[in-house]
Amino acid sequence: MNLRRLIGREILHRKLSFGLAVATIATSVAGLVAVVALLGAHDLRTSKMLTRMNEETSAMEAKFTKEMKAYEDDVRKTMKGLGFNIFIFPEGQELSEVYAEGFASKTMPESYAATLAESNIVTVNHLLPSLTRKLKWPERERTVILIGIRGEVPIAHRDPKKPLIDPVRKGRIVLGHELHRSLDLKEGNATVFMGREFIVDKCHPERGTKDDITVWMHLGECQELLGEEGRINAIKALECNCATIDRLGEIRREIAGILPGTKVIETESKALARAEARNKAKKHSQSSIASKKAEAIKLQADRTQLRFEDKEKYTALLTVVILGAMAWVSFLSFANSRDRQAEIGILRAMGISTGSILGALMGRAFLVGLFGAGLTLLFAFLLSETLKATLHEFDLRSLRGDIPLVLLSVPVLSCAASWLPALQAANRDPATILRNE
Amino acid sequence: MSDFTLRATNVHKTFAGPKGTSVAAVNDMSLEIASGEFVALGGPSGCGKSTILLIAGGLLRPDQGEVEIMGTRPYEIDAARRASIRAKHIGFVFQQFHLVPYLDALDNVLAPTLARALPGAEDKAKALLEKFGLTDRRHHVPSSLSVGEQQRVALARALLLEPQLLLADEPTGNLDPENADSILDHLAGFAKEGGTVLMVTHDKRAAGRASRSIRMEKGSIAESVS
Ligand SMILES: Nc1ncnc2c1ncn2[C@@H]1O[C@H](COP(=O)(O)OP(=O)(O)OP(=O)(O)O)[C@@H](O)[C@H]1O
Ligand SMILES: [Mg+2]
Numbered sequence: 293m294n295l296r297r298l299i300g301r302e303i304l305h306r307k308l309s310f311g312l313a314v315a316t317i318a319t320s321v322a323g324l325v326a327v328v329a330l331l332g333a334h335d336l337r338t339s340k341m342l343t344r345m346n347e348e349t350s351a352m353e354a355k356f357t358k359e360m361k362a363y364e365d366d367v368r369k370t371m372k373g374l375g376f377n378i379f380i381f382p383e384g385q386e387l388s389e390v391y392a393e394g395f396a397s398k399t400m401p402e403s404y405a406a407t408l409a410e411s412n413i414v415t416v417n418h419l420l421p422s423l424t425r426k427l428k429w430p431e432r433e434r435t436v437i438l439i440g441i442r443g444e445v446p447i448a449h450r451d452p453k454k455p456l457i458d459p460v461r462k463g464r465i466v467l468g469h470e471l472h473r474s475l476d477l478k479e480g481n482a483t484v485f486m487g488r489e490f491i492v493d494k495c496h497p498e499r500g501t502k503d504d505i506t507v508w509m510h511l512g513e514c515q516e517l518l519g520e521e522g523r524i525n526a527i528k529a530l531e532c533n534c535a536t537i538d539r540l541g542e543i544r545r546e547i548a549g550i551l552p553g554t555k556v557i558e559t560e561s562k563a564l565a566r567a568e569a570r571n572k573a574k575k576h577s578q579s580s581i582a583s584k585k586a587e588a589i590k591l592q593a594d595r596t597q598l599r600f601e602d603k604e605k606y607t608a609l610l611t612v613v614i615l616g617a618m619a620w621v622s623f624l625s626f627a628n629s630r631d632r633q634a635e636i637g638i639l640r641a642m643g644i645s646t647g648s649i650l651g652a653l654m655g656r657a658f659l660v661g662l663f664g665a666g667l668t669l670l671f672a673f674l675l676s677e678t679l680k681a682t683l684h685e686f687d688l689r690s691l692r693g694d695i696p697l698v699l700l701s702v703p704v705l706s707c708a709a710s711w712l713p714a715l716q717a718a719n720r721d722p723a724t725i726l727r728n729e
Numbered sequence: 730m731s732d733f734t735l736r737a738t739n740v741h742k743t744f745a746g747p748k749g750t751s752v753a754a755v756n757d758m759s760l761e762i763a764s765g766e767f768v769a770l771g772g773p774s775g776c777g778k779s780t781i782l783l784i785a786g787g788l789l790r791p792d793q794g795e796v797e798i799m800g801t802r803p804y805e806i807d808a809a810r811r812a813s814i815r816a817k818h819i820g821f822v823f824q825q826f827h828l829v830p831y832l833d834a835l836d837n838v839l840a841p842t843l844a845r846a847l848p849g850a851e852d853k854a855k856a857l858l859e860k861f862g863l864t865d866r867r868h869h870v871p872s873s874l875s876v877g878e879q880q881r882v883a884l885a886r887a888l889l890l891e892p893q894l895l896l897a898d899e900p901t902g903n904l905d906p907e908n909a910d911s912i913l914d915h916l917a918g919f920a921k922e923g924g925t926v927l928m929v930t931h932d933k934r935a936a937g938r939a940s941r942s943i944r945m946e947k948g949s950i951a952e953s954v955s
Contacts, residue, residue, distance in 0.1 A: 293839035293850070298832070305831030305870075638827035641788060642886075643816025643844040645809060723789040726823065727779060 295648060299655045306628070310660065313624045313706075317664025320617035321702055325672050327606040328691060333683040334602060338595040340684070345588040352584060356577040363570050376558060378416065378543055380404075380527040383553030390557070394437070394502060395424035399523035402511075404551055408527065409445045411550045415543045416529040419445040423514050423524045429507070431484045432475060437506040440514020462510045464493035470504035472496075485509075486517045531558075618709040625657060625710035629717030636717055637725030646718045653714035654707050661706030665698050733797070734894050734925035735762045735785055740794030742780055742948075754780040755791065756948030762927060764893065767920035769939035770929045777948040778929040779898055785927060786819055786896045787811050799893055816844035820887030824899035826879045828871040828886075834858060834878075835867045838885045845890055857885040861915070877908030884915055895919055897928040901935050913938045 303310045381390060382400035390396050405421040423440040443458040460466055465485060467477060472495040477483055481492045485507065498504060515521045531539055540558045547556050629636070636649055676688035742755040754777045762768050770778050783789035784796060787803035796804060799818045803811045828837050838854040847853065858864055861881040871879055880900060887895060897916065901909035909932070917938055920926050928939065936942045944952040 293836060293842045295843065297836070298829075298843065301831045301836065634825075634827055635829045638821070638823075638829070639840065639843065640812070641786070641815065641821050642841045643812040643814070643819075644841075645812055645844070648843055723783045726788070726827070727783070 295652050295655060298652050299659065302632075302652075303656065303659065306631070309624065309628055309631075310656070313621055313660040314663045314667065316617050316620050316624070317661055317702060317706060318668045320613050321665045321668040321698065322672075323610055323613045324698075325668060325688070325691070327610050329679070329683055329686055329688055330606065331599065331603060332690070333686040334595070334599050336686050337684045338592070338599070341595070342588060342592055345584070345591060349581060349584045349588065352577075352581050356581060359577070360570075360574055363573065376531045376539070378529050378531060378540070378556055378558050380408075380529065380547060380551065381555040381557070382525060383555075385525075385555055387555055387557065393426070395426070396525040399423070399520060399525045400554070402515075402522050402524045404554070405445045405524070405527050408447075408529075408547070408550055410448045412449055413447065413546055413550060415539070415546050416531060417447060417450070418528075418530040419447070420528040421445065421511065421524040422526050422528065423511060423518065423520060424526065425518055430486060434471070434475075435505065436471065437502055438514060438518075439506055439508050440511040440518075441508060442511035458510060460493060460508050460510050462513055463490060464509070465490040466494040466496065466508040467492060468496050468502075468504040468506040469498040471507065488513070488517065614705075618705065621657075621660065621706055621709040622713060625653070626713035628656070629653060629713045633717065633720065633725050636720065637722040640722035641726060649718040650714055653710065653717065657707045657710035657714070658703040660710075661703030662699060664706070665702035669695060669698065732763060733761045734764045734766075734799060735760070735927065736795075736797040737761075737781070737785060737791075738795045740781070740784060740791045740796065742777070742784060742789070742791050753948050755784065757794075758945075758949045759794075760785075760943070760950070762894075762925055764925050765920055765923050767917055767926040767938070767940045768928065769936035769942045770927060770945060771931065771933075771936055771942065772945035772951070774931075776945045778945055780948075781945070782896050782898050782927065782929055785894075786821060787815050812844070816841065816890060818893045820890070820892040820895045822880070822883050822887050822895065822897040822900045824902040826871070826876075826883040826903075828879055828883055830871055833868045833870050834863055834874065834882045837871070837882050838889055840886060841890050847890060850889065854885070854889060857888060858882075861885050875908075876903050877905070877911065880904060880908065880912055881915075884912060888919065893925055895924060895926045895928075897926065899929055899931065901930065901932060906934075909935065 379390075381387070381396045382398040385396045385398045402421055405419050408416075408419055421442060425438050427436065427438055428434065429436045441459055465483075467475075472478070472492065475483070477492050477495070479492050479495055482489055483492060484490075490509065496503060509517075511524070515523060531543060536542055540556070544556045547554060639649060640646070672688045672691075680687060737758060737760045740755055740758045740760075741753070744752045744754055746752050756777070758777070758781060760781070770781070772778055780789065784791050785798070787796075787798060790804050795802060798814060801814055803814050806814070829840060832840065835851075835854055835858065838857060839850055841847075842850045855864070855867070858867055861884065863878060863881055863885070866874055866878055866882075869878075871882070874882065880903070884900070887897075895916065900912050900916070904912065913935055916926050916928060920940065926939075928935070930936055940955070942954045943950055944954075
């Protein structure tokens with residue numbers, strides 16, 4: 293005879309009482325497993341949602357990159373077609389003055405155009421040197437803009453044999469609309485400008501700009517009239533062959549290497565408007581991506597908060613369940629000890645120690661915990677496959693590592709719940725028990 | 730070694746009753762029982778028979794007086810050692826048998842080995858069951874045994890660890906005459922082999938089997954007949 297046999301026989305004899313205690317423990321352990329599983333499922337779902345969002349974001353980014361590339365290519369192509377004008381002004385020229393007056397007050401040598409043409413410049417083309425002044429047409433008492441122009445300076449390395457064709461031949465002038473209309477001058481008429489006779493070569497139609505009060509003549513004659521021989525105040529050019537989208541930067545860098553100190557500006561063009569549109573589209577896409585990313589961050593925060601709240605709720609619920617289970621186990625243990633009073637009395641009378649009695653009662657409580665926990669774990673593992681669907685693919689078997697802890701701590705809790713009734717039963721006076729039974 | 734298996738000297742035991750009253754269950758009682766004696770303890774209900782039996786068994790501390798079992802004073806040592814004195818020297822038999830309900834006959838007889846190991850206990854238990862005509866009832870739980878069989882299992886259990894002193898409280902109280910005789914035969918046999926028996930009984934016939942008969946009244950000995 294030993295304690296193990298005694299415990300085993302008692303359990304087999306009082307199956308219902310033992311079964312009830314086991315069921316209580318099993319239920320609360322099931323509650324525990326359920327909470328852990330629900331939280332696990334929550335985590336799985338969160339990570340799935342985040343993965344999906346991140347995938348969406350990456351897809352957006354990829355699409356954006358592709359679209360931008362296509363857009364830039366497109367812009368580059370159209371800009372090439374449209375070209376865009378740049379102006380090179382003399383060193384030290386205040387650009388604010390250029391914007392205010394429409395031309396530069398400072399001058400630079402006409403040879404700059406040749407220097408540029410003979411360099412290996414690739415980003416610009418069609419170099420047009422000019423000299424512009426605002427003055428009074430003395431013979432006619434009129435304020436005009438005088439522009440001296442000459443033919444394009446061919447870029448030496450690009451088209452060396454290109455003939456030099458002057459837009460305005462010597463001895464001729466071209467007049468803006470306002471001038472020829474008010475002065476009643478027609479093509480082929482002769483007129484005197486600053487003491488020199490010119491034949492009107494061309495009368496421009498109305499443009500609604502300064503062109504309407506502009507007089508164009510050959511650069512050389514213009515320089516002579518203004519006493520600025522060999523000087524110009526601007527070189528107009530056309531962009532070409534820029535490799536990047538930042539064309540002006542590229543042009544400025546190249547020109548700065550050839551004509552240090554000169555100022556380069558870009559004048560408005562259709563191409564610029566396109567570039568602007570592209571920038572807007574880019575900004576829009578970027579902000580969509582950013583908001584998608586922010587959405588993902590918010591989702592994560594929301595889910596974390598939700599998990600926290602769930603966990604608190606579950607913990608509270610579980611605490612109640614566990615405390616309830618412990619109270620119930622304690623009560624069952626009390627009932628069991630009371631049923632066994634006579635037996636305990638006679639065993640004590642025989643000289644069996646309080647410790648052994650306590651051992652028998654605690655051994656039983658331990659088994660209650662072990663069976664209860666074991667049963668639930670067994671079911672959890674058997675049903676893990678079936679429960680996966682409801683648990684967002686959370687696999688109960690992933691809790692495998694916690695089995696030893698559960699199989700140890702649950703019986704210990706069961707013993708704790710049974711401790712007081714058992715202690716009381718083991719210490720009851722056998723004389724009292726035997727006399728009353 | 731003392732001449733007496735059990736000696737009680739001027740023992741008093743008073744219980745508190747309701748509303749501040751008190752009951753003097755045992756009142757200045759002295760008793761000596763030598764080995765080989767079979768003593769029957771009689772008297773009216775409530776005269777203190779069970780109380781003195783529990784005191785003699787080391788289960789109930791008297792208010793006054795001395796108790797000596799096999800030369801040891803059980804109330805002068807701690808509870809654990811008192812328990813081991815019980816396991817070593819004393820066997821108990823009760824009117825209600827007090828068998829462990831979920832153990833079969835054999836395991837019930839073996840129950841005292843939880844207190845004290847005994848080499849060859851199982852063979853000894855089987856021999857006792859055979860002696861009491863219970864061999865074929867060995868694996869029956871108490872609820873499927875007759876009362877006579879239950880009391881014989883209880884007696885076998887009391888005898889397993891070969892005690893010197895057997896304390897029996899109304900051992901035949903629930904039995905028919907035939908079963909009662911069987912129990913009394915075994916108690917007499919135990920005394921004959923040198924054991925000491927103190928048996929509480931109402932039954933005149935049972936008392937007649939004893940070597941000495943004591944009658945108690947109001948907590949003390951009124952008459953002793955050898
Ligand atoms: N634990 C107790 N508390 C209070 N009174 C008690 C207690 N135990 C015994 N008594 C009282 O002491 C007296 C003696 O009791 P005891 O059980 O020894 O009598 P008894 O002779 O065995 O009687 P019976 O023949 O009916 O068994 C009784 O009056 C009883 O009520
Ligand atoms: Mg009595």
